[in-house]
Amino acid sequence: MDATALRTLPALHRLLERPEGVALLRQHPRAAVVDALRAELAVLRRQLLPFDPAPFFATAAAGLAAAARPGLRQVINATGVVLHTNLGRAPLPQAAREAVAAEAAGYCNLELDLETGRRGHRHAACAALLTELTGAEAALVVNNGAAAMLLALSALAAGGEAVVSRGELVEIGGGFRIPDVIRQGGARLVEVGATNRTRLADYEAAIGPETRLLLRVHQSNFLQLGFTAMVEPGALATLAKARGLLSVVDLGSGALVDLSAYGLPAEPTMGQAVAQGFDLVVASGDKLLGGPQAGLLLGRAEVVAQLAAHPLMRALRCDKLTLAALEATLRLYRDPTRLLQAVPTLAMLAATPAGIGDRAARLLALLPDGTGEIIEGTSLVGGGSLPGAELPTRLIALQGPAEALARRLRLGRPAVMGRIAQDRLLLDLRTVAEAELPALAEALRAAA
Template identity: 45%
Template sequence: MENNKKQDILRQFPSVQSILQDNAVVKLAKFFPREFIKEKIEELIKSERNKIIDLLNSENGVTAPDNFNFTLDYFVKKLLDGLNNFSYSLKKVVNGTGVVIHTNLGRSILPERALKNIYRISSSYSNLEFNLAEGKRGKRYSHIEYLLKKILKCEKALAVNNNAAAVFMALSSFCAGAKKEVVVSRGELVEIGGSFRIPDIMKASGAQLVEVGTTNKTKLQDYESAINENTALLLKVHQSNFRMSGFVYAPSGGDIASIGKKYNIPVMEDLGSGSFVGLEKFGLPYEPTAQEVVDTGVDIVTFSGDKLLGGPQAGIIAGKAEYVDMIALNPLNRAFRIDKMTLAALEAVLFEYLDTERAVKNIPTLFLLAQTEKEIRKKAVKLLNKIKRSKNIDKNSFSFKIVEDSSIVGGGALPDYKLKTFALSIVHTKIGASGLANFFRGCNTPVIGKIKNGEYLLDMRTVSEDDFNDISDAIALIPK
């Protein structure tokens, strides 16, 4: 097409200002910042302009300018349609992966009590650091310490923003001043998510790493032989995200604590995915609980709040009062402290643990782990029946069936253990499993599943009935 004709078509585009002044767009200012609306209009005009230029420059380009009708109403409608589907970058997603504590999908879902408490505290002023009884400044950790002391039977406790921070701050506190050594087994120099490694954390904290034993076997005398006048701490790191089997041995935290008492050296155990409930209740292999570790006699134990505990992101530090107090005085505590929303959520979650049976029912992470195969299959059948009844889904383009599969705990816990589950298999006549996965991720509420044996699967362990409408709506949008 000649250049002047191309310009005739592009001149049909309304100005940004004229779209902004439209009554329907003016009303949007009640819901969106004006600058945001302006940016969306500019993006829309640019997108439509580029489409037309590409079309006119193509071999099949249209030759008459009156084939296009870029009115003000056209752009206003496009803008309204786009903003009606607006969502923030951080979105709710459907977890169909079967990974209960999925780090990439936000780890633990908070219980209803925690959500209500977050809103209650965040929507008003609070006594975050105000002692109501004495009418003066208080300590924020007091709101959770009373519960942690009761549940763990420890002398003192505090919480920072994650377990890596808890470990870092504790090491920094024990090794402050002159170069101090921390003794740890070679078999426990683990790497956690995001390539964070225990040796790197120790180095950054100022601690001098002293490795003892071998990769597969470390004996109690290895710790004892490494002790000297520079030893500040004996450290045990729980192998939560990997397993070694065969010719292996490592002393327990309690055994190491006995050496610590003998030489008057504190002992710390990093439990990683700390749990307050024995996982055997759910048919899972034994993992030490935080209470059991405290009871072994170690001086400090650290663990995560958003893994097996089922709470918000936090790092719990619990143990002997003299050491917890020392760690709390570390200047890093100011940088690593948790905010009022985390405190509100954590206090509510900890409160549930005053009754273990109640905790299993009300804390989503525990509830998902406790589901029976029968309950999961029943949920799968219910979703399948909903899909079959939908008039918006083209049944001729799909094949649906319920299949046996396996879930995992996630969050670095029990990495070698699979939980029996059931999944909904979705097969399209024209679109492969990878194509379905791409499509589902692009929905208003993204659906995240897994691909196995060339089939797209939704693991029903981590899918809730509240997700059924989102899944059904997503399937209905898939082209024939």
């Protein structure tokens, strides 16, 4: 195509008047269509290509459709990782989803006391449930677990020292480390003990005039095995009280019930930490609790009051949708007999290999013969919770090139995430809800 022919390219306004252009204008904002057509014309000029209506408008339409898709999309989690951080961790209970929809539809009494007509506290409902369920005197909610720890250190230890065992200086997701959070909170870190063994005498020797609190960080995202020793939690809380200091424990995963009742490894609960005498307990809402992303702070009333009055509190507070979802989730814990039916996270963790295998067989029955086979495997808890716990499961091993099939499933509608092992794409239905099976079957047929 020579320079003379370039001048024969249609003008932009002519493209908009063509049937193809009119169709695009019906589906997308005019400014977006203009930009897309202009970009395609620029490609033709740059590459000295002739104008061909069919591929020209098809390319523009594909680009407009891609730009119109939401950034956050539904994903069917067939990885078997229950608390998958990249996929949003805990799926919300039905009651929490309904609560979010109800509050999102209009106004609510977020900071209004309906009885008095005066300003109220946005945390009141969640705080009341947390104190009821754990025995704490008071509670507070912020936007995530790291924010909860930052607020605690800023309000209680700024300008002083926080004493922590070397074996508890953990790194959480995204490269954030406990020492960094302590420094950001304005406190000075005092490390005690050795990486694998810390004794009560180590804490006693580290206490000085600048000490503000003794911090216990539960090792929720890794295991220490072998020649190890840790101070019993209650003993640490007792030492702090005897020396006029505060004791704070970061539980991380935020369990409210004894998970051993469901055949899982025991995990310290928030209620147990309160009973052990800690002044403040810090935990997450979107891990073993099974609720939305939130940071939970509960303990003695005067300590929680200090946090509520700190300037950071306004920057770290939750919005109405998070509080609605958290309140609805906490209400479910009032009836422990129905938790497995009501809280998806707990149901997934407690699912048996036989039950998962039955679901896998039902899925394969919806697919052509030879799609895959059921094999034994393990699931993971994920989200930095119950490290080392491998849950026996049943997997569907799909036939075909694993990488190519995985990519087609990721790009489908809905997107599907599995995991690849030994050059096979594996689907673990522990993390797939019964209601998702038809959509998963359709996605597999389309990808194949």
